[in-house]
Amino acid sequence: MKLPYIEPYKIKMVEAINQSTIAQRKVWMKKAKYNLFKLSSDQVIIDLLTDSGTGAMSDKQWAEIMLGDESYAGSKSFEKLETTVKKITGFEYFIPTHQGRAAENVLFSALVKEGNLIPGNSHFDTTKGHIEFRKAHAIDCTIDAAFDTTIEHPFKGNIDLQKLEHVFQSNEINTIPFVLITITCNSAGGQPVSMQNIHDVSVLCKQYNVPLYFDSARFAENAYFIKTREKGYENISIKDIVKELFSFGDGMTMSAKKDGIVNMGGFIALKSQKVYKACVTYNIMYEGFVTYGGMSGRDMGALAEGLKESTEFTYLESRINQVRYLGKRLVEFGVPVQQPFGGHAIYLDANKFVANIAQEEYRAQSLAIELYITAGIRSVEIGTILADRDPITRDNRYPKLELVRLAIPRRTYTLSHIEYIAIAIKNVFETRNEAKRGYDITWEAPIMRHFTVELEKLS
Known part of the structure; x- marks a missing residue:
């Protein structure tokens, strides 16, 4: 008889649940x-x-809590996290923040102006809030299949290329600071985006000279669906899929409380030094110095380990x-x-x-x-x-x-x-x-x- 599937971990600590009527x-x-x-x-x-921030950390993550370097500047924990983020995402520039909406606040402060248009796939609540707070407009370009819960489409988070190009053609291109792909797409039901769609959106963005960014809170889960649903990726590792996925973009925001498997944390990762320098000013204003950005050293260490674990x-x-x-x-x-x-x-x-x-x-x-x-x-x-x-x-x-x-x-x-x-x-x-x-x-x-x-x- 075939042995049944078991969870790949055992429980070390429990928390009581209060029963009620x-x-x-x-x-x-x-x-x-x-x-x-x-x-x-x-x-x-x-x-x-x-x-978000409600998961259970591993023994290795708790070990990092004890190893945290709480230096205000130049913390070893920051260096550990920076190295991990660069290795996993491929982005050259890294800025820690205390959570995902803080990363959005910093990046959008640098890039989004009044009257701007930000196309994407069903922007989530904080994303839309940060856009509209700046008197800009979020435009939903998600494929129509996402709005029919009975359709078995493997990548309901995909952007409709015709909808996106219509936005490009119907507006002054300089009013569109970037396109934002949310992976996975929370507002559409936690639906993934295919690698092919990410590639095609990237090609279209380059054609119109519009940067492409990712809201990456659940990037590892998106990579899992690419591996299990998209032809040609069956034998590719999650980490390699992640690296390819991010190679099509110019940057990312991250709520590390999801696929970082930590209780608090986030970051921005970028290709452009110019955008990085613009973000640094706002990060120091809103979050903290560039080597902690609102995170404690122990949390940065736990996040570095969590990113490794979540991409397995x-x-x-x-x-x-x-x-x-x-x-x-x-x-x-x-x-x-x-x-x-x-x-x-x-x-x-x-x-x-x-x-x-x-x-x-x-x-x-x-x-x-x-x-x-x-x-x-x-x-x-x-x-x-x-x-x-x-x-x-x-x-x-x-x-x-x-x-x-x-x-x-x-x-x-x-x-x-x-x-x-x-x-x-x-x-x-x-x-x-x-x-x-x-x-x-x-x-x-x-x-x-x-x-x-x-x-x-x-x-």
């Missing part, structure tokens, strides 16, 4: 103004709000198989999800799951709240609330997809936890028609409202 969770949810971000962690049984096939196979298992269980139960399954999360299709709740009553948020009350599972809405308002008209933007993201932390939950999640969602799905009304917003911030928004239940 439905009655308690109803009270807590109301006190939190129906915003899952406002819940205390001890009010959550399974936390799938995000995979064995780790990625384990991580993505766990996500895939949850997706398969939900499909067995008839639950509508984005397919094929993404690398870091399963996305519930709220448009199909709770179609009886009006979109203007925030159906995806309604579903996320019900899942929490039923089973103590915290997820996050990727829908109308996250899409925010049009910066000019202040009207709600209603996206084609209304999703609830179940982001799986790295090396954190076991198979029994995943099974608990699947059964809980099945139970919610079976009672989905009981909910007739959703929620209304009582207060919101002028930008990136979903983090702090307050709601009330409609009756």
